[in-house]
Amino acid sequence: RGLYRLRVLNGSNARIYDLALSDGRPLVLIGNDGGLLDEPATLENIFLAPAERADILVDFSGYRPGDRITFQSRAFQISGGMGMGGGQGRAMSLMDFVVSSTPADTVSLPTVLASLPAIPSTAGAPTKTFEFTSQMGSHVINGRSFGMERVDAQVSLGVPELWRFVNNSGLPHPVHMHAGQFRVLSRSGGRGQVFPWERGLKDTVLLMPFESVEVAVHFQLHRGLYLLHCHNLEHEDAGMMLNFQVV
Ligand SMILES: [Cu+2]
Structure with a gap:
Protein backbone atom coordinates (compact mmCIF):
# COMPACT_ATOMS: atom_id res chain seq x y z
CA ARG A 1 0.00 0.00 0.00
CA GLY A 2 2.95 2.30 -0.35
CA LEU A 3 4.53 4.37 -3.04
CA TYR A 4 5.83 2.25 -5.92
CA ARG A 5 8.27 3.14 -8.67
CA LEU A 6 7.48 1.70 -12.10
CA ARG A 7 10.29 1.92 -14.60
CA VAL A 8 8.72 1.45 -18.01
CA LEU A 9 10.49 0.89 -21.32
CA ASN A 10 8.51 0.48 -24.50
CA GLY A 11 10.33 -2.47 -26.05
CA SER A 12 7.68 -3.13 -28.68
CA ASN A 13 8.68 -3.07 -32.30
CA ALA A 14 5.86 -0.76 -33.36
CA ARG A 15 3.19 -0.44 -30.67
CA ILE A 16 2.52 2.88 -28.98
CA TYR A 17 0.99 2.85 -25.50
CA ASP A 18 -1.23 5.42 -23.83
CA LEU A 19 -0.45 4.44 -20.24
CA ALA A 20 -2.98 5.04 -17.47
CA LEU A 21 -4.43 3.40 -14.37
CA SER A 22 -7.83 1.76 -14.76
CA ASP A 23 -9.42 3.90 -12.05
CA GLY A 24 -8.05 7.15 -13.44
CA ARG A 25 -5.76 7.88 -10.50
CA PRO A 26 -2.71 9.86 -11.51
CA LEU A 27 0.68 8.68 -12.61
CA VAL A 28 3.50 10.78 -11.22
CA LEU A 29 6.22 11.03 -13.85
CA ILE A 30 9.65 11.58 -12.30
CA GLY A 31 11.94 10.67 -15.18
CA ASN A 32 12.12 9.68 -18.82
CA ASP A 33 14.71 8.78 -21.46
CA GLY A 34 17.76 10.52 -19.97
CA GLY A 35 17.04 10.33 -16.25
CA LEU A 36 15.13 12.39 -13.72
CA LEU A 37 12.96 15.34 -14.65
CA ASP A 38 13.61 18.62 -12.91
CA GLU A 39 10.34 18.24 -11.01
CA PRO A 40 7.59 15.60 -10.80
CA ALA A 41 4.62 15.83 -13.16
CA THR A 42 1.23 14.49 -12.06
CA LEU A 43 -0.47 13.12 -15.17
CA GLU A 44 -3.63 11.29 -16.12
CA ASN A 45 -1.84 9.43 -18.91
CA ILE A 46 1.54 9.06 -20.58
CA PHE A 47 2.08 8.25 -24.23
CA LEU A 48 5.02 5.93 -24.76
CA ALA A 49 6.36 5.12 -28.23
CA PRO A 50 8.91 2.38 -28.99
CA ALA A 51 12.22 3.08 -27.19
CA GLU A 52 10.78 5.77 -24.93
CA ARG A 53 11.15 5.30 -21.17
CA ALA A 54 9.00 6.52 -18.32
CA ASP A 55 9.93 6.48 -14.65
CA ILE A 56 6.63 6.61 -12.80
CA LEU A 57 5.50 6.70 -9.17
CA VAL A 58 2.13 5.27 -8.21
CA ASP A 59 0.73 5.93 -4.77
CA PHE A 60 -1.17 2.86 -3.58
CA SER A 61 -1.62 4.15 -0.04
CA GLY A 62 -5.20 5.25 -0.63
CA TYR A 63 -6.36 1.77 -1.62
CA ARG A 64 -7.82 -0.97 0.52
CA PRO A 65 -6.21 -4.39 0.84
CA GLY A 66 -7.53 -6.60 -1.95
CA ASP A 67 -8.17 -3.74 -4.36
CA ARG A 68 -7.18 -4.57 -7.91
CA ILE A 69 -5.93 -1.84 -10.24
CA THR A 70 -5.01 -2.41 -13.86
CA PHE A 71 -2.14 -0.66 -15.57
CA GLN A 72 -3.50 -0.24 -19.05
CA SER A 73 -3.05 1.27 -22.44
CA ARG A 74 -6.07 3.34 -23.36
CA ALA A 75 -7.64 3.36 -26.81
CA PHE A 76 -6.50 6.21 -29.01
CA GLN A 77 -6.96 7.43 -32.55
CA ILE A 78 -4.18 8.44 -34.88
CA SER A 79 -5.45 11.40 -36.83
CA GLY A 80 -4.31 11.62 -40.41
CA GLY A 81 -3.02 8.07 -40.17
CA MET A 82 -3.12 5.32 -42.72
CA GLY A 83 -4.76 2.01 -41.78
CA MET A 84 -2.46 0.72 -39.08
CA GLY A 85 -3.24 -2.95 -38.85
CA GLY A 86 -1.95 -4.83 -35.83
CA GLY A 87 -4.35 -3.07 -33.50
CA GLN A 88 -2.38 0.15 -33.05
CA GLY A 89 -4.41 2.29 -30.64
CA ARG A 90 -6.46 -0.60 -29.30
CA ALA A 91 -7.16 -0.60 -25.54
CA MET A 92 -5.34 -3.31 -23.62
CA SER A 93 -4.56 -4.39 -20.08
CA LEU A 94 -0.85 -4.56 -19.35
CA MET A 95 -0.69 -5.74 -15.75
CA ASP A 96 -2.78 -5.96 -12.60
CA PHE A 97 -1.76 -4.70 -9.19
CA VAL A 98 -3.39 -6.30 -6.15
CA VAL A 99 -3.03 -4.19 -3.03
CA SER A 100 -1.75 -6.08 0.01
CA SER A 101 -2.35 -5.29 3.65
CA THR A 102 1.29 -4.41 4.27
CA PRO A 103 1.33 -0.95 5.86
CA ALA A 104 2.07 1.97 3.58
CA ASP A 105 5.49 3.53 3.49
CA THR A 106 5.44 7.18 4.29
CA VAL A 107 7.48 8.80 1.57
CA SER A 108 7.14 12.42 0.63
CA LEU A 109 8.09 13.33 -2.88
CA PRO A 110 10.67 16.10 -3.26
CA THR A 111 9.51 19.06 -5.31
CA VAL A 112 12.90 19.29 -7.01
CA LEU A 113 14.27 16.04 -8.45
CA ALA A 114 17.28 17.08 -10.48
CA SER A 115 19.08 20.09 -11.82
CA LEU A 116 19.00 19.70 -15.57
CA PRO A 117 21.41 21.49 -17.88
CA ALA A 118 19.95 24.62 -19.47
CA ILE A 119 18.23 24.10 -22.81
CA PRO A 120 20.88 25.00 -25.40
CA SER A 121 20.20 28.26 -27.19
CA THR A 122 19.40 27.58 -30.83
CA ALA A 123 19.11 31.23 -31.89
CA GLY A 124 21.27 31.50 -34.98
CA ALA A 125 22.44 27.92 -34.54
CA PRO A 126 23.03 25.59 -37.50
CU1 LIG B 1 8.95 4.90 -38.61
Whole structure:
Protein backbone atom coordinates (compact mmCIF):
# COMPACT_ATOMS: atom_id res chain seq x y z
CA ARG A 1 0.00 0.00 0.00
CA GLY A 2 2.95 2.30 -0.35
CA LEU A 3 4.53 4.37 -3.04
CA TYR A 4 5.83 2.25 -5.92
CA ARG A 5 8.27 3.14 -8.67
CA LEU A 6 7.48 1.70 -12.10
CA ARG A 7 10.29 1.92 -14.60
CA VAL A 8 8.72 1.45 -18.01
CA LEU A 9 10.49 0.89 -21.32
CA ASN A 10 8.51 0.48 -24.50
CA GLY A 11 10.33 -2.47 -26.05
CA SER A 12 7.68 -3.13 -28.68
CA ASN A 13 8.68 -3.07 -32.30
CA ALA A 14 5.86 -0.76 -33.36
CA ARG A 15 3.19 -0.44 -30.67
CA ILE A 16 2.52 2.88 -28.98
CA TYR A 17 0.99 2.85 -25.50
CA ASP A 18 -1.23 5.42 -23.83
CA LEU A 19 -0.45 4.44 -20.24
CA ALA A 20 -2.98 5.04 -17.47
CA LEU A 21 -4.43 3.40 -14.37
CA SER A 22 -7.83 1.76 -14.76
CA ASP A 23 -9.42 3.90 -12.05
CA GLY A 24 -8.05 7.15 -13.44
CA ARG A 25 -5.76 7.88 -10.50
CA PRO A 26 -2.71 9.86 -11.51
CA LEU A 27 0.68 8.68 -12.61
CA VAL A 28 3.50 10.78 -11.22
CA LEU A 29 6.22 11.03 -13.85
CA ILE A 30 9.65 11.58 -12.30
CA GLY A 31 11.94 10.67 -15.18
CA ASN A 32 12.12 9.68 -18.82
CA ASP A 33 14.71 8.78 -21.46
CA GLY A 34 17.76 10.52 -19.97
CA GLY A 35 17.04 10.33 -16.25
CA LEU A 36 15.13 12.39 -13.72
CA LEU A 37 12.96 15.34 -14.65
CA ASP A 38 13.61 18.62 -12.91
CA GLU A 39 10.34 18.24 -11.01
CA PRO A 40 7.59 15.60 -10.80
CA ALA A 41 4.62 15.83 -13.16
CA THR A 42 1.23 14.49 -12.06
CA LEU A 43 -0.47 13.12 -15.17
CA GLU A 44 -3.63 11.29 -16.12
CA ASN A 45 -1.84 9.43 -18.91
CA ILE A 46 1.54 9.06 -20.58
CA PHE A 47 2.08 8.25 -24.23
CA LEU A 48 5.02 5.93 -24.76
CA ALA A 49 6.36 5.12 -28.23
CA PRO A 50 8.91 2.38 -28.99
CA ALA A 51 12.22 3.08 -27.19
CA GLU A 52 10.78 5.77 -24.93
CA ARG A 53 11.15 5.30 -21.17
CA ALA A 54 9.00 6.52 -18.32
CA ASP A 55 9.93 6.48 -14.65
CA ILE A 56 6.63 6.61 -12.80
CA LEU A 57 5.50 6.70 -9.17
CA VAL A 58 2.13 5.27 -8.21
CA ASP A 59 0.73 5.93 -4.77
CA PHE A 60 -1.17 2.86 -3.58
CA SER A 61 -1.62 4.15 -0.04
CA GLY A 62 -5.20 5.25 -0.63
CA TYR A 63 -6.36 1.77 -1.62
CA ARG A 64 -7.82 -0.97 0.52
CA PRO A 65 -6.21 -4.39 0.84
CA GLY A 66 -7.53 -6.60 -1.95
CA ASP A 67 -8.17 -3.74 -4.36
CA ARG A 68 -7.18 -4.57 -7.91
CA ILE A 69 -5.93 -1.84 -10.24
CA THR A 70 -5.01 -2.41 -13.86
CA PHE A 71 -2.14 -0.66 -15.57
CA GLN A 72 -3.50 -0.24 -19.05
CA SER A 73 -3.05 1.27 -22.44
CA ARG A 74 -6.07 3.34 -23.36
CA ALA A 75 -7.64 3.36 -26.81
CA PHE A 76 -6.50 6.21 -29.01
CA GLN A 77 -6.96 7.43 -32.55
CA ILE A 78 -4.18 8.44 -34.88
CA SER A 79 -5.45 11.40 -36.83
CA GLY A 80 -4.31 11.62 -40.41
CA GLY A 81 -3.02 8.07 -40.17
CA MET A 82 -3.12 5.32 -42.72
CA GLY A 83 -4.76 2.01 -41.78
CA MET A 84 -2.46 0.72 -39.08
CA GLY A 85 -3.24 -2.95 -38.85
CA GLY A 86 -1.95 -4.83 -35.83
CA GLY A 87 -4.35 -3.07 -33.50
CA GLN A 88 -2.38 0.15 -33.05
CA GLY A 89 -4.41 2.29 -30.64
CA ARG A 90 -6.46 -0.60 -29.30
CA ALA A 91 -7.16 -0.60 -25.54
CA MET A 92 -5.34 -3.31 -23.62
CA SER A 93 -4.56 -4.39 -20.08
CA LEU A 94 -0.85 -4.56 -19.35
CA MET A 95 -0.69 -5.74 -15.75
CA ASP A 96 -2.78 -5.96 -12.60
CA PHE A 97 -1.76 -4.70 -9.19
CA VAL A 98 -3.39 -6.30 -6.15
CA VAL A 99 -3.03 -4.19 -3.03
CA SER A 100 -1.75 -6.08 0.01
CA SER A 101 -2.35 -5.29 3.65
CA THR A 102 1.29 -4.41 4.27
CA PRO A 103 1.33 -0.95 5.86
CA ALA A 104 2.07 1.97 3.58
CA ASP A 105 5.49 3.53 3.49
CA THR A 106 5.44 7.18 4.29
CA VAL A 107 7.48 8.80 1.57
CA SER A 108 7.14 12.42 0.63
CA LEU A 109 8.09 13.33 -2.88
CA PRO A 110 10.67 16.10 -3.26
CA THR A 111 9.51 19.06 -5.31
CA VAL A 112 12.90 19.29 -7.01
CA LEU A 113 14.27 16.04 -8.45
CA ALA A 114 17.28 17.08 -10.48
CA SER A 115 19.08 20.09 -11.82
CA LEU A 116 19.00 19.70 -15.57
CA PRO A 117 21.41 21.49 -17.88
CA ALA A 118 19.95 24.62 -19.47
CA ILE A 119 18.23 24.10 -22.81
CA PRO A 120 20.88 25.00 -25.40
CA SER A 121 20.20 28.26 -27.19
CA THR A 122 19.40 27.58 -30.83
CA ALA A 123 19.11 31.23 -31.89
CA GLY A 124 21.27 31.50 -34.98
CA ALA A 125 22.44 27.92 -34.54
CA PRO A 126 23.03 25.59 -37.50
CA THR A 127 19.82 23.79 -38.42
CA LYS A 128 19.20 20.43 -40.01
CA THR A 129 15.95 19.00 -41.34
CA PHE A 130 15.28 15.28 -41.42
CA GLU A 131 12.19 14.27 -43.35
CA PHE A 132 10.73 10.84 -42.63
CA THR A 133 8.65 9.40 -45.46
CA SER A 134 6.95 6.07 -45.98
CA GLN A 135 5.50 4.92 -49.27
CA MET A 136 4.54 1.46 -50.43
CA GLY A 137 6.76 -0.28 -47.87
CA SER A 138 9.71 2.03 -48.44
CA HIS A 139 10.85 3.98 -45.39
CA VAL A 140 13.47 6.67 -45.93
CA ILE A 141 14.97 9.81 -44.38
CA ASN A 142 15.46 12.78 -46.71
CA GLY A 143 14.67 10.49 -49.60
CA ARG A 144 17.47 8.04 -48.88
CA SER A 145 17.64 4.56 -47.46
CA PHE A 146 20.37 3.76 -44.91
CA GLY A 147 23.86 3.55 -46.35
CA MET A 148 26.31 1.77 -44.07
CA GLU A 149 29.30 3.58 -45.59
CA ARG A 150 27.60 6.93 -46.11
CA VAL A 151 27.64 9.82 -43.64
CA ASP A 152 24.55 11.96 -44.09
CA ALA A 153 25.18 14.75 -41.58
CA GLN A 154 28.04 16.30 -39.66
CA VAL A 155 27.84 18.13 -36.36
CA SER A 156 30.57 19.98 -34.49
CA LEU A 157 31.29 18.83 -30.96
CA GLY A 158 30.20 21.47 -28.47
CA VAL A 159 28.07 23.50 -30.90
CA PRO A 160 24.30 23.44 -30.30
CA GLU A 161 22.12 22.82 -33.33
CA LEU A 162 18.42 22.97 -34.11
CA TRP A 163 17.17 19.74 -35.64
CA ARG A 164 13.77 19.55 -37.25
CA PHE A 165 12.16 16.13 -37.62
CA VAL A 166 9.39 16.17 -40.22
CA ASN A 167 6.94 13.30 -40.63
CA ASN A 168 5.67 13.54 -44.16
CA SER A 169 3.73 10.31 -44.00
CA GLY A 170 0.58 8.73 -42.61
CA LEU A 171 2.49 6.48 -40.20
CA PRO A 172 3.83 7.25 -36.72
CA HIS A 173 7.62 7.48 -36.50
CA PRO A 174 9.35 7.40 -33.11
CA VAL A 175 12.62 9.14 -33.97
CA HIS A 176 15.59 7.98 -31.92
CA MET A 177 19.01 9.60 -31.76
CA HIS A 178 22.23 8.05 -30.48
CA ALA A 179 25.17 9.89 -28.86
CA GLY A 180 23.21 11.86 -26.31
CA GLN A 181 19.93 13.49 -25.49
CA PHE A 182 18.06 16.38 -27.02
CA ARG A 183 15.46 18.80 -25.69
CA VAL A 184 12.08 18.95 -27.38
CA LEU A 185 11.31 22.57 -28.27
CA SER A 186 8.11 22.52 -30.30
CA ARG A 187 5.67 20.45 -32.31
CA SER A 188 3.58 21.67 -35.22
CA GLY A 189 0.92 19.85 -37.20
CA GLY A 190 -0.94 16.89 -35.74
CA ARG A 191 -1.15 17.16 -31.97
CA GLY A 192 0.52 20.59 -32.11
CA GLN A 193 2.06 20.70 -28.65
CA VAL A 194 4.93 19.43 -26.54
CA PHE A 195 3.61 17.07 -23.88
CA PRO A 196 4.65 16.97 -20.20
CA TRP A 197 6.30 13.56 -20.72
CA GLU A 198 8.54 15.13 -23.37
CA ARG A 199 10.24 17.52 -20.96
CA GLY A 200 13.73 16.79 -19.75
CA LEU A 201 16.43 14.82 -21.50
CA LYS A 202 15.03 12.89 -24.45
CA ASP A 203 16.58 10.67 -27.10
CA THR A 204 13.34 9.50 -28.68
CA VAL A 205 10.39 11.60 -29.77
CA LEU A 206 7.17 10.43 -31.37
CA LEU A 207 6.08 11.99 -34.63
CA MET A 208 2.47 11.21 -35.38
CA PRO A 209 1.41 11.54 -39.04
CA PHE A 210 2.35 14.89 -40.57
CA GLU A 211 3.84 16.30 -37.38
CA SER A 212 7.06 18.29 -37.22
CA VAL A 213 9.12 18.45 -34.05
CA GLU A 214 12.02 20.77 -33.34
CA VAL A 215 14.71 19.68 -30.91
CA ALA A 216 17.88 21.27 -29.58
CA VAL A 217 20.91 19.00 -29.83
CA HIS A 218 24.25 19.65 -28.18
CA PHE A 219 26.93 16.96 -28.41
CA GLN A 220 29.52 17.57 -25.76
CA LEU A 221 31.26 14.30 -24.91
CA HIS A 222 32.49 12.27 -27.86
CA ARG A 223 33.35 12.66 -31.50
CA GLY A 224 32.48 9.77 -33.75
CA LEU A 225 29.91 8.11 -35.94
CA TYR A 226 26.37 7.76 -34.60
CA LEU A 227 22.90 6.78 -35.77
CA LEU A 228 19.61 8.56 -36.14
CA HIS A 229 16.70 6.27 -36.95
CA CYS A 230 13.04 5.51 -36.65
CA HIS A 231 12.58 3.12 -33.72
CA ASN A 232 9.71 1.32 -35.38
CA LEU A 233 11.84 -1.73 -36.08
CA GLU A 234 10.20 -2.57 -39.40
CA HIS A 235 10.85 0.97 -40.62
CA GLU A 236 14.41 0.90 -39.33
CA ASP A 237 15.08 -2.47 -40.97
CA ALA A 238 13.67 -1.10 -44.22
CA GLY A 239 16.27 1.67 -44.18
CA MET A 240 14.82 4.56 -42.15
CA MET A 241 18.18 5.28 -40.55
CA LEU A 242 21.22 7.44 -41.20
CA ASN A 243 24.77 7.96 -40.00
CA PHE A 244 25.77 11.31 -38.56
CA GLN A 245 29.24 12.25 -37.50
CA VAL A 246 30.23 14.40 -34.56
CA VAL A 247 33.48 16.09 -35.58
CU1 LIG B 1 8.95 4.90 -38.61
